Amino acid sequence: MQAIATILREMEGAVKDPGGAVRAFKQETGREVIGCLPIYVPEEIIYAGGMLPIGVWGGQTNIVQSGTYLPSFACSIMRAIMEFAMRGVYNDLSAVVCPMHCDTLKCIGENWKVGISEVPCFCLVYPQNRKNPSGISYLTTEFEHLRKKLESLSGRTITDEAINQAIVIYNEHRKTIREFTRVARDYPLTITAQKRHMVIKSGFFMDKAKHTLLVKSLISELKALPAEKSSGIKVILTGIMAEPDSFLELFNQYNLVVVGDDLAHESRQFRTDVPAGGTPLERLARRWAEVQGCSLAYDPEKRRSNMLIDMVRETGADGVIVTMMKFCEPDEFDYPILKKEFEKANIPHLYIELEQQADSAEQLRTRIQGFAEMMSTR
Amino acid sequence: MSEKMTSKQMLQKLLDDHYAGALAAKERGELIAWSTSIAPQEFCETMGIYTVYPENHAAAIGAKKGSPELIEVSEFQGYSIDICSYARVNMGYLEIQESVAGKIPLPDLLICCNNICNTVIKWYENIACELDIPLIMFDMPFNYDYEVNDHSVEYIKGQFQEAIHQLEQITGRSFDYNRFREVMEISSEAARWWKKAMALAQAVPSPMNGFDIFNYMALIVCMRGKQESIDLFKLVAQECEAKLAQGQGPWKDRPEEYRIMWDGIACWTALSTTYKFLKNQGINMVGSTYPDSWSIIYDSHDLDGMARAYSSNFVNRNLDFRVDNICQIVNDFKVDGIIYHCNRSCKPQDFCQYEVQRQVGDRTGVPSVMFDGDQTDPRAFSQAQFETRIQALVEMMKTRKQQQGIGVK
Numbered sequence: 161m162q163a164i165a166t167i168l169r170e171m172e173g174a175v176k177d178p179g180g181a182v183r184a185f186k187q188e189t190g191r192e193v194i195g196c197l198p199i200y201v202p203e204e205i206i207y208a209g210g211m212l213p214i215g216v217w218g219g220q221t222n223i224v225q226s227g228t229y230l231p232s233f234a235c236s237i238m239r240a241i242m243e244f245a246m247r248g249v250y251n252d253l254s255a256v257v258c259p260m261h262c263d264t265l266k267c268i269g270e271n272w273k274v275g276i277s278e279v280p281c282f283c284l285v286y287p288q289n290r291k292n293p294s295g296i297s298y299l300t301t302e303f304e305h306l307r308k309k310l311e312s313l314s315g316r317t318i319t320d321e322a323i324n325q326a327i328v329i330y331n332e333h334r335k336t337i338r339e340f341t342r343v344a345r346d347y348p349l350t351i352t353a354q355k356r357h358m359v360i361k362s363g364f365f366m367d368k369a370k371h372t373l374l375v376k377s378l379i380s381e382l383k384a385l386p387a388e389k390s391s392g393i394k395v396i397l398t399g400i401m402a403e404p405d406s407f408l409e410l411f412n413q414y415n416l417v418v419v420g421d422d423l424a425h426e427s428r429q430f431r432t433d434v435p436a437g438g439t440p441l442e443r444l445a446r447r448w449a450e451v452q453g454c455s456l457a458y459d460p461e462k463r464r465s466n467m468l469i470d471m472v473r474e475t476g477a478d479g480v481i482v483t484m485m486k487f488c489e490p491d492e493f494d495y496p497i498l499k500k501e502f503e504k505a506n507i508p509h510l511y512i513e514l515e516q517q518a519d520s521a522e523q524l525r526t527r528i529q530g531f532a533e534m535m536s537t538r
Numbered sequence: 539m540s541e542k543m544t545s546k547q548m549l550q551k552l553l554d555d556h557y558a559g560a561l562a563a564k565e566r567g568e569l570i571a572w573s574t575s576i577a578p579q580e581f582c583e584t585m586g587i588y589t590v591y592p593e594n595h596a597a598a599i600g601a602k603k604g605s606p607e608l609i610e611v612s613e614f615q616g617y618s619i620d621i622c623s624y625a626r627v628n629m630g631y632l633e634i635q636e637s638v639a640g641k642i643p644l645p646d647l648l649i650c651c652n653n654i655c656n657t658v659i660k661w662y663e664n665i666a667c668e669l670d671i672p673l674i675m676f677d678m679p680f681n682y683d684y685e686v687n688d689h690s691v692e693y694i695k696g697q698f699q700e701a702i703h704q705l706e707q708i709t710g711r712s713f714d715y716n717r718f719r720e721v722m723e724i725s726s727e728a729a730r731w732w733k734k735a736m737a738l739a740q741a742v743p744s745p746m747n748g749f750d751i752f753n754y755m756a757l758i759v760c761m762r763g764k765q766e767s768i769d770l771f772k773l774v775a776q777e778c779e780a781k782l783a784q785g786q787g788p789w790k791d792r793p794e795e796y797r798i799m800w801d802g803i804a805c806w807t808a809l810s811t812t813y814k815f816l817k818n819q820g821i822n823m824v825g826s827t828y829p830d831s832w833s834i835i836y837d838s839h840d841l842d843g844m845a846r847a848y849s850s851n852f853v854n855r856n857l858d859f860r861v862d863n864i865c866q867i868v869n870d871f872k873v874d875g876i877i878y879h880c881n882r883s884c885k886p887q888d889f890c891q892y893e894v895q896r897q898v899g900d901r902t903g904v905p906s907v908m909f910d911g912d913q914t915d916p917r918a919f920s921q922a923q924f925e926t927r928i929q930a931l932v933e934m935m936k937t938r939k940q941q942q943g944i945g946v947k
């Protein structure tokens with residue numbers, strides 16, 4: 161238990177003070193830290209260049225300045241990112257990478273180039289016809305351009321070999337986190353919903369090799385303990401993210417246990433490995449082709465609902481919580497289909513709108529409480 | 539076509555025929571495609587597949603005040619109020635298949651091109667899933683560099699090939715490349731005439747009543763690959779030239795006092811009230827960011843050019859281009875002021891609009907206002923706010939004209 165607490169404390173440190181992690185890396189290595197906006201940035205290229213890629217996913221703050229770029233109906237995550245950027249919070253970063261997956265992200269990249277002169281912004285566009293060979297070669301070229309930009313930023317070349325090595329490290333990290341999410345199901349009292357989230361999130365601010373080791377020792381410490389019994393209601397989370405923190409805090413109180421997720425902020429990061437074969441940049445492009453069940457990856461068959469239903473069956477979950485990032489059109493479009501399919505499959509679900517900034521704790525509480533009550537009488 | 543028809547009558551007739559023709563084609567058991575508004579229509583046109591445009595249908599429903607009931611249907615299904623209202627209108631229509639603007643036949647295949655937004659990807663995915671029909675996706679990567687880059691062009695051409703293959707499979711017929719070339723020619727010719735007609739509004743006073751542009755737009759959307767659209771835009775040009783020769787302005791009963799550019803889509807649900815209010819102040823819309831999106835001109839032997847042209851419309855371009863584009867319009871059309879429609883539906887426009895407004899203002903010195911609205915969801919539009927903003931704009935334009943020593947009555 162002692163060891164577990166120590167590991168969790170270290171992870172919590174990273175989550176609470178990403179700025180500290182950035183400065184420490186720069187001090188130790190004298191190298192660059194690159195911010196990665198959501199989602200699917202090929203961090204391996206950055207890592208291979210000896211730089212530290214870290215996740216930039218906004219956070220809770222007051223929106224004051226970013227209103228000069230974005231109206232109130234932009235998703236809160238991007239309003240927060242713009243706000244932090246304008247306040248200079250990201251000035252320790254050497255650059256950010258903006259993958260323009262949705263209309264909002266396109267505009268964020270554009271506004272960033274104009275408004276945030278301290279931190280260069282490298283844009284990327286992912287193909288929608290991602291399985292088509294011309295799509296894969298398009299994306300390979302996009303990645304090639306990114307590699308060149310990173311090389312001229314750092315003054316170091318990024319070799320194919322180094323990228324292949326980085327892919328090994330990242331795939332190992334993905335595998336480890338996947339295992340953690342499985343093992344965590346047996347320890348719902350030690351690994352609460354909040355802690356589960358924190359373990360995953362801490363990976364955004366650490367060297368992935370180091371994070372893998374940390375998670376591996378967490379897994380073995382957990383496995384040394386007897387499985388914990390819980391009478392909690394088992395849920396799967398789907399959506400962009402499960403923040404603000406006040407949201408998952410409610411899970412303990414109302415006895416909700418997270419047995420799996422399909423969050424962009426969490427599982428979508430690590431459920432698809434980089435496949436073997438071809439040049440490293442092609443491999444990274446083919447990873448995008450293999451992504452499934454994500455609202456940002458074109459899929460006319462809309463397999464996300466089936467994927468979630470399978471997850472419910474596999475994990476024995478009691479229901480699904482749709483954590484809707486308010487104003488996120490890609491995810492909002494998926495919802496009517498999810499709703500219909502869940503109803504058909506007789507899987508209860510809760511639709512809950514989240515905003516990073518909003519202090520809507522009371523409203524969230526009412527919704528969660530209602531859901532918990534409904535589920536316990538089923 | 540009767541010779542005495544005015545362009546407005548001709549427009550109405552062509553649109554009526556277009557929609558009636560689609561229904562008749564469906565009756566005959568022919569394939570129907572639904573398509574986004576700036577998708578490469580050349581492929582379906584070559585294949586002889588009747589194509590209808592949900593955005594155009596939704597706009598017509600909005601203009602006839604029928605959008606709220608369809609929006610209600612889709613919101614009931616779980617479509618968020620934050621989603622583009624064209625999509626909400628259309629998903630509502632899909633459910634009840636009735637509208638004040640008439641019926642469109644349900645599609646057998648879908649053509650989606652995200653050169654306008656990524657919203658349409660999600661929207662068309664959902665139709666494909668609901669109806670279980672094939673979707674042909676033309677992905678035009680957003681151009682964060684100023685120009686369309688070469689690897690985008692290659693990728694787009696790869697998709698053209700894929701689309702041809704898909705269409706051959708869907709129809710069981712082979713693709714006729716000679717016909718394709720013809721269609722390419724007609725389409726570019728239509729775009730040329732469209733551009734020419736719209737450019738006539740550069741004259742002072744403009745012979746064109748600007749809101750007509752919003753109406754003519756229906757045809758460049760729906761019939762860009764057909765000879766009839768060339769005929770119509772020629773007629774529009776003729777009429778304008780005749781008015782020009784006589785020095786006639788946009789209206790018989792009122793002179794044009796201020797020339798404005800309108801950024802964004804019209805508020806279809808308030809088309810006549812917004813129009814009247816502008817007209818009462820002597821404000822004529824002479825330019826807009828929209829019409830140029832259909833100036834898709836390329837050489838009929840040039841697939842690269844076609845790929846580039848389709849990827850080049852302004853919402854698919856970066857901020858620098860958008861600013862240049864508007865500055866150019868301000869210049870060419872001798873604009874006195876700009877109205878920015880912050881259209882609740884259209885995130886790809888809105889989320890760059892504040893910065894575009896600042897930069898265009900800095901560069902041109904032309905005053906501007908922004909109002910909140912929506913193309914087809916009347917709940918997001920307030921006539922009172924619109925009027926206040928326009929009055930403010932008039933004040934600014936008046937002051938500026940006085941400073942420049944131009945008399946205003």
Ligand code: SF4
Nearest residue numbers: 235262264485488489
């Ligand atoms: S939360 Fe949704 S709308 Fe916002 S940037 Fe992410 S995908 Fe785009």
Ligand code: SF4
Nearest residue numbers: 622654655657883884
């Ligand atoms: S209004 Fe905007 S978001 Fe809606 S379909 Fe048109 S371009 Fe896309």
